């Protein structure tokens with residue numbers, strides 16, 4: 253398994269700090285998950301069925317037809333396997349599961365802007381926060397056979413989303429994990445041409461998305477009041493995080509995390525970890541990514557640790 257944020261049990265073992273004592277800023281998962289009620293018993297008892305209202309709620313939220321999948325991770329792994337081996341272009345850094353999946357399926361990664369058969373972009377990018385405009389992405393799509401746009405982190409600011417763009421060689425991936433704070437539910441969506449959705453659907457196991465996941469997603473996707481409040485909360489917290497981290501470098505990022513490219517990444521990671529604050533460290537290029545603190549006590553803890561580090 254590739255390295256990911258959120259590995260608190262491993263951090264507890266390595267640094268000798270109990271799991272409950274960590275401030276986990278190592279993911280880009282919203283610190284305020286959608287407040288789900290308890291599911292009714294039949295959601296646990298009955299097998300899931302399509303057209304239970306999830307597809308309609310998702311279509312209304314994303315503005316496009318969707319294929320629900322067991323996490324966008326499923327699509328990240330499956331799409332490259334359905335394509336003849338070719339050259340795939342993606343920026344560096346990028347969410348590591350993408351190059352890993354394309355390499356595992358026999359494709360060759362080429363540099364950004366090199367001639368390519370396929371292109372993969374995260375918008376905004378994880379971890380660097382870089383953003384692409386719709387027009388940039390559509391001209392990229394015109395240069396390749398298939399463009400995959402991973403919009404896992406776009407929900408707070410979806411203006412440049414390619415959802416519903418109608419581009420017939422573009423697949424858009426969305427996730428319930430980040431903005432909705434429901435990563436454990438394991439639900440994502442593929443948006444794109446009907447033929448592609450149909451093809452991917454044929455590779456899903458029966459009942460691949462659990463009934464509780466479908467039920468939870470339908471509620472979260474339909475709750476416009478909560479979504480508006482979440483958007484505001486996230487954007488305000490991201491601005492505060494940007495200001496808080498200026499002592500370490502120049503933050504970039506999006507509504508769900510801040511990214512700081514710094515040659516001191518490794519040393520800072522260790523110092524923060526010794527204060528019980530887990531962040532995500534990257535080596536190529538050296539950088540740290542900070543998720544959002546969820547309450548005043550967490551903000552103070554981060555601010556105090558940064559003061560200590562100096």
Ligand SMILES: Cc1ncc(COP(=O)(O)O)c(C=O)c1O
Pocket residue numbers: 322323324325326347374378402404405426427428429435438439440
């Ligand atoms: C950019 C990006 N895409 C996709 C995923 C996977 O999300 P999901 O929970 O929908 O599988 C992640 C998870 O960290 C991610 O960072």
